[in-house]
Amino acid sequence: MKNNDNFIEVDFFQKNKAGNVVCGDSFMSQKLKGEGRIISVLSDGLGSGIKACVLSTLTVTMAMNFTAMNESILQTSKSIMNTLPKDMVRKISYSTFCICDIDCFANVKIIEYESPAYYLFRRGQFIDVPKKKIPVEREDLGNTFLWISEFKLEKEDRIIFFSDGVSQSGMGSASMPFGWEDGAKTYIAGLVNQRNDISAKELAHKIVAQAEKNDGYSLKDDTSCCVIYMRKPRNLLVCTGPPFDEKNDKYLANRVKEFRGRKILCGGTTATIISRELGLKMEVDMDIVDKELPPLSHMEGVDLVTEGILTLGKVERILTSGNTEFHKEAGPAEQVVRMLLDSDKITLLVGTRINIAHQDPNLPVELEIRRNVVKKIKYLLETKYLKDVEIMYI
Amino acid sequence: MTNKINLKICVGTMCYVMGGAELKDAIETLPAELTEHLNITYSPCLGCCETQRPPLIEINGKRIAGVSKINLIQIVKEEIRNAV
Ligand code: FES
Numbered sequence: 001m002k003n004n005d006n007f008i009e010v011d012f013f014q015k016n017k018a019g020n021v022v023c024g025d026s027f028m029s030q031k032l033k034g035e036g037r038i039i040s041v042l043s044d045g046l047g048s049g050i051k052a053c054v055l056s057t058l059t060v061t062m063a064m065n066f067t068a069m070n071e072s073i074l075q076t077s078k079s080i081m082n083t084l085p086k087d088m089v090r091k092i093s094y095s096t097f098c099i100c101d102i103d104c105f106a107n108v109k110i111i112e113y114e115s116p117a118y119y120l121f122r123r124g125q126f127i128d129v130p131k132k133k134i135p136v137e138r139e140d141l142g143n144t145f146l147w148i149s150e151f152k153l154e155k156e157d158r159i160i161f162f163s164d165g166v167s168q169s170g171m172g173s174a175s176m177p178f179g180w181e182d183g184a185k186t187y188i189a190g191l192v193n194q195r196n197d198i199s200a201k202e203l204a205h206k207i208v209a210q211a212e213k214n215d216g217y218s219l220k221d222d223t224s225c226c227v228i229y230m231r232k233p234r235n236l237l238v239c240t241g242p243p244f245d246e247k248n249d250k251y252l253a254n255r256v257k258e259f260r261g262r263k264i265l266c267g268g269t270t271a272t273i274i275s276r277e278l279g280l281k282m283e284v285d286m287d288i289v290d291k292e293l294p295p296l297s298h299m300e301g302v303d304l305v306t307e308g309i310l311t312l313g314k315v316e317r318i319l320t321s322g323n324t325e326f327h328k329e330a331g332p333a334e335q336v337v338r339m340l341l342d343s344d345k346i347t348l349l350v351g352t353r354i355n356i357a358h359q360d361p362n363l364p365v366e367l368e369i370r371r372n373v374v375k376k377i378k379y380l381l382e383t384k385y386l387k388d389v390e391i392m393y394i
Numbered sequence: 395m396t397n398k399i400n401l402k403i404c405v406g407t408m409c410y411v412m413g414g415a416e417l418k419d420a421i422e423t424l425p426a427e428l429t430e431h432l433n434i435t436y437s438p439c440l441g442c443c444e445t446q447r448p449p450l451i452e453i454n455g456k457r458i459a460g461v462s463k464i465n466l467i468q469i470v471k472e473e474i475r476n477a478v
Contacts, residue, residue: 268438284436
């Protein structure tokens, strides 16, 4: 979200009920670029395993699409309930949902159906937002309600919602006979007060991990948590490729120098230009961590210096695969991915000079055209990882 | 011999994929009496891969193109012999 320099980070983490291969909770988040809206939906299907997964997947998909089309919530929930297949035994079709819809002015609308109440954490404490209660008419089940709350998101606010795997974790144990419940609030407040810039991603991970701990490291239910965090954006500049016209070398170097945020240079020639123009010493690392890629270099004032096209190609493959949890000893591409994912606003500054040698058909590997790889990376970061990305060609 | 021989191996994209990745391994097979005379560093693209055949190295300031594992060892041995 671009208004008043705020960024909304949405992240999510889940773990399956112990022994299950699929998760009965589903989550989906989408940024509607034109409108500047962010919609996130979490659903918990009845039961667990495949059946629950089908129910919750149907629910989030429908809720997402109907909400994006501004369909009324009553109509949306009715359609969902009429569509869900009925459980053979219990004769009901059932899944919970929580829809969080944030517009470009940071107005939030949250609609909950049978899900644990969301938390709003603001300036060190939890806020209770008044909710409108709307009864839902259905034949198979009485007494169910939609809860609608609306408020304006403020900087540093966090919205946290989760499946009952979180709130009921630990149930029956001596220390929490009724489950984690408000203990979760204490835990979250503790984490945030300790480190008030904790990212949505990390917080969601920590909450799920703690729920697992409550359950004695064997989860009794599918456990999912989504965190939405509005904050100052973390900026990242990725500069790759020499400028088309050498006259712009100086300009490129100054862009890098003046950028406020973290900086990556992808490309030996690019790095050589920056080093020459700014008089910064560059040294190539003698350690090759990833055999597929040339080693990193080091330059003062720049956070990461890598080779260009091979590394970007691998970055693209990692982003496509979605396997982004790495170990400490990560190679250059993994380090780039880590920095990309730890940022909100990413500027890709792309030099368009082409190295003719790269087009030689006799090369043992195919070297892609920089522009194309960069475009793919932008697409992935925007759609799959909800980042703000802009490309500038030079 | 007092001065070490400076050996720069290009690890720019072209040189790396054309075999530069393995050049350091080749050197590591040499006996220590030889390698102790060398000061090995990596370099980003030396800027000649568009006109010369990669991989390239630079040994005491001289650029050599189309280096393979085998001829690198000869080049290094020769350079050491000349220097002593
Ligand atoms: S990559 Fe070695 S000279 Fe260009």
